[in-house]
Amino acid sequence: MINNARILDTFLTLVTTDSKTKQEGRMADLLQSRLEAMGFTVERDNAGELIGGETGNIIARLKGTRSTETLLLCAHMDRVNPGIGIKPQVKDGIITSDGTTILAADDCAGLAAILEGIQSALEQGIDRPDIEVVFTIAEEGGLNGSKHLDYSKLTAKQAFIIDSSTPVGTVVNQAPAQTKLTYRIIGKAAHGGVEPEKGVNALIVAAHALTRMKLGRIDEETTANIGLAQGGAATNIVMETFEMKGDARSLVMEKMEAQVAHMTEVFEKTAAEFGARVEADIQFAYGPVNLKPGDVVLERAFAAIRRVGLHPELRATGGGSDANLFNTKGIQACNLGTGYRGAHSLKESIPVSELEKIGAVVYALIQEYAAL
Ligand SMILES: [Zn+2]
Structure with missing residues (x-):
């Protein structure tokens, strides 16, 4: 179905093309030229300007031979550190870095699969649907590229993100929504030795609040965590401010919102009780992936996976x-x-066989959408 030698070659070219979050310019130029060579109309949105990056997201489209539904394929162009100067090694069917950098199969595997699946379909002249390709910036560290993507430019109703660390054939249908939380308790400073009774210790307030609060595993679909904390000025000063950062996650938006409201309320009530106050900074990050068997996008993914002879399986993740x-x-x-x-580690790897399979899945998605 696809050209196995070429997908490996493309993958190696991509990983040796330097890229990092907000510095995806070289990678974007390379991908744009590859897409244009296949006949795509390519544009970049203004997400790069909005987040202070070198380039925006790439949005590309190619008219199909059949006017069925639009197929949307997406992968990300950035990578985590250390990901500059990667020297990939292929040994016994496994691709790794030389051990001094990551490999950046996350997400060059997705990029290579999309390019190869489409190129093979074009060469073989099979029927194809209208295709939209989105290559995002700044996925690592907060999904900031897709957060600022210009969705008005897209017509597809379903999208396939080619970027899960699970085996080819698996489909991630559940990933929680996230809200980022900052709570700052503001008490009152006083000399800890001379007149401590005049102070209000922010840490004591926070401690009381936290013991009254539901945290950790809230229910099967919901979690909350405080992961960072800092405060205090000196050992002899009653702690005036104490700041905590954390997040709340859930597969169900209402449950996440209820958890955030609960945390804010407990902090506020407790602070008031002690004569302190609380400043809350609550940032909604993104909604959930919560797809059920039978949803169109899953049906199509399953059909494509079966076309390449694999057994599709659903997976849930926490990220x-x-x-x-x-x-x-x-x-x-x-x-x-x-x-x-x-x-995200120096031990990152991908089997050549998996790379070939995910390229074949992209090709099969093209077949699937053309046959609707
Ligand atoms: Zn990734």
Whole structure:
């Protein structure tokens, strides 16, 4: 179905093209030229300007031979550190870095699969649907590319994100929404030795509040965590401010909102009780991926996976991906297993066979959408 030698070659070219979050310019130029060579109309949105990056997201489209539904394929162009000067090694069918950098199969595997699946379809002259391709910036560290993507430029109703660290054949259908939380308790400073009774210790207030609060595992679909804390000026000063950062996550928006409201209320009540006050900074990050068997995007993903002879399987994860933003913006999106392992570490790897399979899945999605 696809050209196995070429997808490996493309993958190696991509990982050796330097890229990092907000510095995706070289990568974007390379991908744009590849897409244009296949006949795509390519534009970039203004997400780069909005977040202070080198380039915006790439949005590309190619008219199909059949006017069925539009197929949308997405992968991200940035990578985590250290990801500059990667020297990929292929040994016994496994691709790794030389051990001094990551491999950036997250997400060059997704990029290569999309390019190869489309190129093979074009060469073989098979029927194809209208295709939209989105290559995002700044996925790592907060999904900031897809958060600022210009969704008005897209016509597809479903999207396939090619960026999950699960095996090819798996489909991530559940990933929680997230809200980022900052709570700052403001008490009253006083000399701890001379007149401590005149102070209000912000840490004591926070401690009382936290013991009255539901945290950790809230229910099957919901979690909350305080992961960072700092405060205080000196050992002899009653602590005036104490700041905590954390997040609340849930597969169900209402449950996440209820948890945030609960936390804010407990902090406020407790602070008032002690004569302190609280400043809350609550930032909604993204909505959930919460797809059910039978949802169109899953049916199509399953059909494509079966076309390449694999057995499709659903997976839930606790982390976010560009799929969260697409779903938040009303485009039903799942994240497809891409077969890379050990992402974000120097031990990152991907079997050549998985790379070939995910390229074949993209090709099969084209067949699937053309046959609707
Ligand atoms: Zn990724």
